[in-house]
Amino acid sequence: MAEGTIDARLDLQGISKSFSNVQVLNKITFKCLHGEVHALVGENGAGKSTLMKIISGVYRLDEGKLMMDGEDRLFNSPREAQAAGIAMIHQELSLAQGISVMENIFMGHLTNHPLGLINYKDLASRTLKLLAEVGLKGVRPEDIVSDLSVSQKQLVEIAKALSLDAKVIIMDEPTSSLSMIETENLLSMVQKLKQQGISIIYISHRLEEVFQISDRITVLRDGISVGTWRPEEVTPAKIVALMVGREASETLPVFHECQKDLLLEINDLSRPGKFANINLSLCKGEILGISGLVGAGRSDLALAIFGVESKVQGSIKVQGRLITIKSPADAIKAGIALVPEDRKLQSLFLGMTVGENIVIAETEKNHSFATIDRKKELAVSNGFIEKLKIRTQSSQQKIEYLSGGNQQKAVLAKWLLCNPQILILDEPTRGIDVGAKEEIYLLIQDLAKQGVGVILISSELPEVLRLSHRILVMREGRMAGELERSDATPEKVMLLATGQNE
Amino acid sequence: MGSEIMNKAKYRSPFKMFKELGILLALLALCAGLSIASPYFLEGTNLINILRQISVIGILAVGQAFIIISGEIDLSVGSVLALGGVVAAEVTAKGVDPILAVLIALLVGGLAGFTNGILVTKFRINSFIVTLGMLSVARGITLLITGGMPISFNSVASFLGGGYISVIPVSVIIMFAIVMLGHFFATRTVMGRNIFAVGSNKRAAELSGINVVKVKLINFTVMGILAALSGVILAGNLLSASPSSGSGYELDVIAAVVIGGASLAGGEGSIIGVLIGAALLGVLRNGFVLLNISAYWQVVAIGVVIVAAVGLDQLRKH
Ligand SMILES: Nc1ncnc2c1ncn2[C@@H]1O[C@H](COP(=O)(O)OP(=O)(O)OP(=O)(O)O)[C@@H](O)[C@H]1O
Numbered sequence: 001m002a003e004g005t006i007d008a009r010l011d012l013q014g015i016s017k018s019f020s021n022v023q024v025l026n027k028i029t030f031k032c033l034h035g036e037v038h039a040l041v042g043e044n045g046a047g048k049s050t051l052m053k054i055i056s057g058v059y060r061l062d063e064g065k066l067m068m069d070g071e072d073r074l075f076n077s078p079r080e081a082q083a084a085g086i087a088m089i090h091q092e093l094s095l096a097q098g099i100s101v102m103e104n105i106f107m108g109h110l111t112n113h114p115l116g117l118i119n120y121k122d123l124a125s126r127t128l129k130l131l132a133e134v135g136l137k138g139v140r141p142e143d144i145v146s147d148l149s150v151s152q153k154q155l156v157e158i159a160k161a162l163s164l165d166a167k168v169i170i171m172d173e174p175t176s177s178l179s180m181i182e183t184e185n186l187l188s189m190v191q192k193l194k195q196q197g198i199s200i201i202y203i204s205h206r207l208e209e210v211f212q213i214s215d216r217i218t219v220l221r222d223g224i225s226v227g228t229w230r231p232e233e234v235t236p237a238k239i240v241a242l243m244v245g246r247e248a249s250e251t252l253p254v255f256h257e258c259q260k261d262l263l264l265e266i267n268d269l270s271r272p273g274k275f276a277n278i279n280l281s282l283c284k285g286e287i288l289g290i291s292g293l294v295g296a297g298r299s300d301l302a303l304a305i306f307g308v309e310s311k312v313q314g315s316i317k318v319q320g321r322l323i324t325i326k327s328p329a330d331a332i333k334a335g336i337a338l339v340p341e342d343r344k345l346q347s348l349f350l351g352m353t354v355g356e357n358i359v360i361a362e363t364e365k366n367h368s369f370a371t372i373d374r375k376k377e378l379a380v381s382n383g384f385i386e387k388l389k390i391r392t393q394s395s396q397q398k399i400e401y402l403s404g405g406n407q408q409k410a411v412l413a414k415w416l417l418c419n420p421q422i423l424i425l426d427e428p429t430r431g432i433d434v435g436a437k438e439e440i441y442l443l444i445q446d447l448a449k450q451g452v453g454v455i456l457i458s459s460e461l462p463e464v465l466r467l468s469h470r471i472l473v474m475r476e477g478r479m480a481g482e483l484e485r486s487d488a489t490p491e492k493v494m495l496l497a498t499g500q501n502e
Numbered sequence: 503m504g505s506e507i508m509n510k511a512k513y514r515s516p517f518k519m520f521k522e523l524g525i526l527l528a529l530l531a532l533c534a535g536l537s538i539a540s541p542y543f544l545e546g547t548n549l550i551n552i553l554r555q556i557s558v559i560g561i562l563a564v565g566q567a568f569i570i571i572s573g574e575i576d577l578s579v580g581s582v583l584a585l586g587g588v589v590a591a592e593v594t595a596k597g598v599d600p601i602l603a604v605l606i607a608l609l610v611g612g613l614a615g616f617t618n619g620i621l622v623t624k625f626r627i628n629s630f631i632v633t634l635g636m637l638s639v640a641r642g643i644t645l646l647i648t649g650g651m652p653i654s655f656n657s658v659a660s661f662l663g664g665g666y667i668s669v670i671p672v673s674v675i676i677m678f679a680i681v682m683l684g685h686f687f688a689t690r691t692v693m694g695r696n697i698f699a700v701g702s703n704k705r706a707a708e709l710s711g712i713n714v715v716k717v718k719l720i721n722f723t724v725m726g727i728l729a730a731l732s733g734v735i736l737a738g739n740l741l742s743a744s745p746s747s748g749s750g751y752e753l754d755v756i757a758a759v760v761i762g763g764a765s766l767a768g769g770e771g772s773i774i775g776v777l778i779g780a781a782l783l784g785v786l787r788n789g790f791v792l793l794n795i796s797a798y799w800q801v802v803a804i805g806v807v808i809v810a811a812v813g814l815d816q817l818r819k820h
Pocket residue numbers: 019020024042043044045046047048049050051091391392401402403404405406431433
């Protein structure tokens with residue numbers, strides 16, 4: 001390669017890593033230059049996050065060498081890596097829920113006062129500047145993190161990484177929960193950081209982004225580095241082929257007309273402070289997309305339909321019958337399922353096995369003292385592991401040790417197993433790789449064909465446009481408009497979402 | 503694709519395979535040591551004596567394990583125990599059928615536990631605080647009932663605490679029955695698994711349709727019933743119900759649960775582990791008596807064992 005070692009900010013040589021005798025990284029060589037945006041791509045479970053966690057001091061490498069600015073380094077903790085100028089935005093959000101935004105951003109370096117006193121005024125003003133930089137509006141420095149939406153939390157994580165004045169910033173799927181506008185903003189911020197000479201390692205399953213901003217792209221497959229290319233040397237299709245190790249077959253988008261039988265009717269649903277006067281209807285076999293910006297109230301609406309939020313006014317009818325949903329259990333009984341947006345906080349039982357995570361909602365339908373049929377559970381969960389290609393040692397593996405995308409697949413499996421009539425998906429493909437995404441799209445369309453009504457909330461506009469029969473757009477807790485499939489375009493959706501059409 | 507990587511995954515360290523193994527080995531080592539140090543240790547009467555002594559803590563620890571696995575804690579077990587014993591004795595003394603009196607005591611214990619549960623779930627008060635309050639209230643009521651004096655408890659129901667079937671004390675049989683039932687419940691029923699789920703991630707449990715309030719209410723109520731039952735056993739053993747019985751038991755019970763591998767953060771623990779934990783504490787106590795070591799050292803040693811057991815468990819996990 002042309003670039004000499006002097007230019008390399010980070011130089012990884014022959015890195016290997018195993019977890020309980022399973023080799024996850026195999027002699028990886030990876031170089032990141034000064035002021036370079038280096039994208040890292042690969043299938044779910046390829047080892048991207050693990051490699052980054054080695055750089056940022058979360059894991060120790062088994063074998064190999066980590067050089068920074070030409071020096072041999074070994075970080076024993078994230079703190080040491082930070083001190084050396086490496087900041088990482090983790091794939092799973094890791095903010096402290098109970099404290100304020102500013103305390104989270106500056107955690108670990110709140111003050112350098114000799115007595116440890118904190119100047120909150122100064123902290124708040126520095127926080128405001130960072131929040132503006134990442135484009136997070138409507139959040140105050142003193143707001144408590146647990147009150148923020150997932151995408152807002154994501155932006156706070158990014159602000160936190162910026163606050164470290166790092167030389168290298170690792171971004172592990174930073175846009176997986178961001179909508180178009182926030183993503184654009186993030187990408188231009190990455191450009192600015194790059195101009196300041198900061199190196200960025202950028203992990204994403206959204207290849208358009210990768211091609212838009214990266215100087216070089218490295219592909220990982222099964223813990224092996226397949227190679228590094230400049231974006232102009234390859235195409236997205238070629239990258240996908242390199243990721244999966246074979247030519248990807250183009251699946252043609254199929255589409256079917258939905259039936260006209262009304263499945264779900266929502267009248268005048270409101271939740272003070274979150275959303276107001278929402279009306280919507282969903283037919284059998286229909287896929288209804290809901291689009292909108294961060295904080296538009298889409299996830300709150302989903303939670304309200306599912307019986308999580310209290311103080312909800314308005315009525316919900318399922319198949320023409322008025323029903324009261326006071327808890328998720330009621331919703332499930334009415335045939336509704338919800339895949340919530342934040343898998344770590346709202347879905348996963350980290351200490352339990354993959355199998356237990358898959359069957360938990362389904363078994364809850366039995367009476368409480370029912371005994372567990374282990375054989376059946378094993379068969380069922382193995383079925384899903386195969387069907388969704390969940391990469392795990394076995395169904396008895398703790399779900400904590402699965403990669404992000406594979407955890408997401410297990411969460412999907414949990415709700416598919418419940419055979420819902422109405423399936424609400426909130427960012428269903430968050431963190432899922434390109435190939436698996438296609439398969440999940442087919443799965444969703446297949447369910448719809450069988451008569452399931454699907455509400456699809458997604459910040460990925462292409463996903464919504466491709467799958468939905470109709471698209472509702474929300475803005476600031478209200479319905480901003482409705483678009484039929486035939487006349488929905490990205491521009492029209494964005495106009496409604498931002499309110500610039502008025 | 504990744505199958506090649508995955509196939510290597512079959513090997514699992516035996517240490518991780520059976521997570522109670524470490525503590526079981528510790529118990530066996532202690533027993534081996536004691537049997538060398540004292541010829542009496544392995545005698546049948548001594549072993550049965552140990553079992554009888556741990557039966558009350560063992561029963562309480564099963565209930566406490568479920569509570570701790572669900573992410574809560576119950577500090578009131580010792581006081582509810584005393585209340586249960588005293589109610590059974592007092593009601594019997596009033597001329598009520600002794601069996602019925604025991605059932606009334608269990609009901610009172612269940613009510614105390616249910617109250618804990620309501621305060622924790624509906625009023626959202628931290629269980630540490632709620633049960634600290636109940637610890638005081640239940641003890642106070644016990645003192646009010648008895649006027650501070652023990653009440654004689656000598657009826658057919660004393661059989662639960664003092665009786666034998668062949669050479670085995672009835673209380674030991676009760677303990678094993680409850681441990682077995684608890685183990686089955688924890689590992690084979692939907693409700694048992696839901697308890698783990700609630701402790702592991704309460705929010706996710708709710709969103710999976712699990713009735714978190716119900717899970718916790720059942721847990722606290724069962725704990726109350728088990729505490730009252732322990733009180734009846736203890737009173738039956740001594741033929742008298744003392745208002746001060748069971749004080750300080752909460753710490754032994756929690757110790758047995760955490761030594762047995764449960765995490766105070768919730769979501770983790772096992773009933774078999776709890777039994778081994780209780781046995782370890784019992785054997786340790788017995789050993790001090792046999793070896794004629796000052797009871798004060800025993801207090802020190804138990805503290806060390808609790809911290810060491812949990813510390814070793816952490817090492818095992820990482
Ligand atoms: N702590 C761990 N213990 C055991 N196995 C692990 C652990 N962390 C990761 N793995 C395994 O290592 C492999 C790589 O995981 P990693 O999280 O690096 O994947 P990834 O490329 O980031 O995937 P994704 O796109 O889904 O985020 C996975 O098969 C995962 O199950």
